[in-house]
Structure formats: structure tokens, C-alpha cells
Amino acid sequence: MNRAGSRRRTKHAGTKFRKTDILAAVAGIRGAVRFDAPLDSYTSFKIGGPADVVVEPADVEDIRRLVTQARARGVPLFVVGGTNLLIRDRGIRGIVVHLGKLRAIREEPGEILYADGGAGMPTLIGYAVRRALAGLEWAAGIPGTVAGCVVMNAGTRLGEMKDALKAVRLVTASGVVRDIPASAIPFEYRRARLPKGIVVGVWLQLRKGIKKDIERVVKEYLHYRRDTQPLTLPSAGCVFKNPINDSAGRLIETLKLKGLRVGDAEVSTRHGNFIVNRGHARAADVVALIGKVRRAIKRQAGVRLDLELRIVGEAGR
Incomplete structure (x- = not known):
């Protein structure tokens, strides 16, 4: 230690x-x-x-x-x-x-996978593909942990975590291990309303498929993400939630805000709803850039953009 x-x-x-x-x-x-x-x-x-x-x-x-x-x-x-x-x-x-030391994955009867909370989503997808288990293709390219994806109900245009989730193992705020069925968890857009605690494992209900077909879908979606998102630069994924019946990325691109910078924080030139770290960006730079984008969208389009990004910790002085 x-x-x-x-x-x-x-x-x-x-x-x-x-x-x-x-x-x-x-x-x-x-x-x-x-x-x-x-x-x-x-x-x-x-x-x-x-x-x-x-x-x-x-x-x-x-x-x-x-x-x-x-x-x-x-x-x-x-x-x-x-x-x-x-x-x-x-x-x-x-x-x-x-949870970097909790990374075990195992297959259980009935096309069920159990994964520790610290297992990486790319590792989990690879495990499922090798066993010809379908149901996680939507997560291709998501770099987070299993626990993180549950807490934020991570998703893409192909699906989201709640679609595959069967149950969650949680260490509660009082230190008790509790297994919670997915049916008892209220899910929202990019949020799972879990009791206070730490997600230490999940059960995922998948289905038997044809390995080459699963691989094809995963590869196609990885190519789509590489073509449309700035995956070569550090980012936190989509910054804003999409407004009803619209796209935050479309609004940002329409108002020509792509490429806008504060310090080394930049609105991606590839995807308007991403802010990237060009090298030495500070959190203060990202927060300032978010403010600039929100004010411009509100002023010019009359739309308030809500954050999908979670901002935590103490601001600098």
C-alpha cells in the first residue's frame, strides 16, 4: 500500500x-x-x-x-x-x-454475463463477442467502466445500458451488499436512480447470436464513431443533452461554434457536441467554453442547453 x-x-x-x-x-x-x-x-x-x-x-x-x-x-x-x-x-x-482492481467477467447460464464494476466496457464487449452473445453492440467505442455506464445509463443511437441490464450489485452507503433487479431501478436519459452506494457488479441479459454478425455490427459502429467523433483527442463525450426534437451538435454547428476555444479547450471541429482537450486544458477553460456555447445558443436560437457532462470538485483560484 x-x-x-x-x-x-x-x-x-x-x-x-x-x-x-x-x-x-x-x-x-x-x-x-x-x-x-x-x-x-x-x-x-x-x-x-x-x-x-x-x-x-x-x-x-x-x-x-x-x-x-x-x-x-x-x-x-x-x-x-x-x-x-x-x-x-x-x-x-x-x-x-x-474500481480498477475489480475487473472479473464470467458467463452464467441463460446467456447472462456477470461483470465487476471496474471492468472496462471494451473488454466486456470483446468477451461477449467471443462467446457469440449479442446485446452490447450499442456500446462499441464507449471507454468507461461497467459501473460508470450503469450509473449514467450510458447509451448511443443503437441502445443504452438499461436495455441489457438484469441486476446490479451495490455496496450501500451503510456498507451492506445488496442485489437490485433492473426492474426496480428507475432509468432516465443518461441517469439511473440507484440508492446511494457503489456499484460493484452487474448482471447483463444477452442473447445467443451469430458471431460474425455481431462482429460486423460492432465494427460498423466503431467506424461510424471514428468518422463522426474526435476519438483521437481527450474528451468526455457529449457535453450537452439533446433538446427535444433537436440535436445539440446540430445547433452548435449551425451557429458556427465549432472550433471555438478557451485556452486548450476547444469545441470539436468534427462533432459540435464534444469539447476536446488540445493538450493542456484546465477545467476552468472547459467551464468557460461551456458558458460561451450556452450563451450563444440561448441568444441566437432561444434554446437552453442542459449539461450531460457532470462537473465535480473545487474550482481553482
């Missing part, structure tokens, strides 16, 4: 807990524990200030311990793993949880 810097006092103002609370919250954790850890490498945007501590639990029991101890000490937990995330420049106070 990496406890470098564990004796240093918390240097961020405004925290409601002490460094001793954090130390108590992570005591006995068998996974990796990193203090004052930068978060840019944990997001698809490659942007983000430091966390007081990043924990990669070894297993579900580690997560139960962490949740219980953090709750007892009043230390907040935040899970990273989705792609629609922007972390502000001063980072996140408390404990950031990354």
Missing part, C-alpha cells in the same frame, strides 16, 4: 474533516491507497486536480470496509469510472474510489 504523504496535514481549506479522519477511513484497506493523488489520469478528459486520497480497493470486502469507516468518520466518497466527467482544477476533497 502506498501511503506516501500520509503524515502531511490536509492543505485544502474548507474541509469538514481532519487528516486523522482520512487515515482512519482507509485503515486496513488491502488495495492501493495514494495520498494527494492527481486525478487527470482517471478521466477521459485528462483534466483534474488532486484528491486527498485515491483508493483502489482489492475486492468487495475492501469496499465494504472503506464505506463503513468513511461513514463513521464523516469523510465523503466519490467514485470515478465514467466518461462524462470533468473534475475541477483544485480536485476533490475526501476519498476518490477507483
Whole structure:
């Protein structure tokens, strides 16, 4: 366990807990524990200030311990793993949880796959394709984790997570492992209304298919995404929700906002609903650019664009 810097006092103002609370919250954790850890490498945007501590639990029991101890000490937990995330420049106070060590996938009877929450969606799709299991083709090209895709009900024009979800395994806010059937989860556009807790695994109901047909659909959609989205630059996917009966990307392109920049944050020239990091963009640059786009759309088209992107953490000064 990496406890470098564990004796240093918390240097961020405004925290409601002490460094001793954090130390108590992570005591006995068998996974990796990193203090004052930068978060840019944990997001698809490659942007983000430091966390007081990043924990990669070894297993579900580690997560139960962490949740219980953090709750007892009043230390907040935040899970990273989705792609629609922007972390502000001063980072996140408390404990950031990354499920990188929970990546197991197994096949169960009845064309069901169980996947740990930290399994990557590309890995899961590859596993399904090799077994000629159809039902996840819609997720081709989504880089997030299984847990992140459940929480945000990730989707594309071909489908979304709720279409394949059978059940979710959750460690609740009180540290209890609970299995929740998908039928008991209210889903919305890019959101699953789950109880507070950490998604540690999912069951997906797939169907037997023909391997070459599944591969063809996956490849076709990957080609479509490569042709229409800026996949070679860091981004967080679509920034805005589509207005009713319209497309945020179409509005942005129509008003000639593609290529608009603040610092190294740029409205993609390939897809108007993406903001890309051209190299050294700060979260403040992205937020400022979002504001410029929203104001222009509201002023010129009379449409308010709501965020699909989730912005968390403390702003820089």
C-alpha cells in the first residue's frame, strides 16, 4: 500500500474533516491507497486536480470496509469510472474510489454475463463477442467502466445500458451488499436512480447470436464513431443533452461554434457536441467554453442547453 504523504496535514481549506479522519477511513484497506493523488489520469478528459486520497480497493470486502469507516468518520466518497466527467482544477476533497482492481467477467447460464464494476466496457464487449452473445453492440467505442455506464445509463443511437441490464450489485452507503433487479431501478436519459452506494457488479441479459454478425455490427459502429467523433483527442463525450426534437451538435454547428476555444479547450471541429482537450486544458477553460456555447445558443436560437457532462470538485483560484 502506498501511503506516501500520509503524515502531511490536509492543505485544502474548507474541509469538514481532519487528516486523522482520512487515515482512519482507509485503515486496513488491502488495495492501493495514494495520498494527494492527481486525478487527470482517471478521466477521459485528462483534466483534474488532486484528491486527498485515491483508493483502489482489492475486492468487495475492501469496499465494504472503506464505506463503513468513511461513514463513521464523516469523510465523503466519490467514485470515478465514467466518461462524462470533468473534475475541477483544485480536485476533490475526501476519498476518490477507483474500481480498477475489480475487473472479473464470467458467463452464467441463460446467456447472462456477470461483470465487476471496474471492468472496462471494451473488454466486456470483446468477451461477449467471443462467446457469440449479442446485446452490447450499442456500446462499441464507449471507454468507461461497467459501473460508470450503469450509473449514467450510458447509451448511443443503437441502445443504452438499461436495455441489457438484469441486476446490479451495490455496496450501500451503510456498507451492506445488496442485489437490485433492473426492474426496480428507475432509468432516465443518461441517469439511473440507484440508492446511494457503489456499484460493484452487474448482471447483463444477452442473447445467443451469430458471431460474425455481431462482429460486423460492432465494427460498423466503431467506424461510424471514428468518422463522426474526435476519438483521437481527450474528451468526455457529449457535453450537452439533446433538446427535444433537436440535436445539440446540430445547433452548435449551425451557429458556427465549432472550433471555438478557451485556452486548450476547444469545441470539436468534427462533432459540435464534444469539447476536446488540445493538450493542456484546465477545467476552468472547459467551464468557460461551456458558458460561451450556452450563451450563444440561448441568444441566437432561444434554446437552453442542459449539461450531460457532470462537473465535480473545487474550482481553482
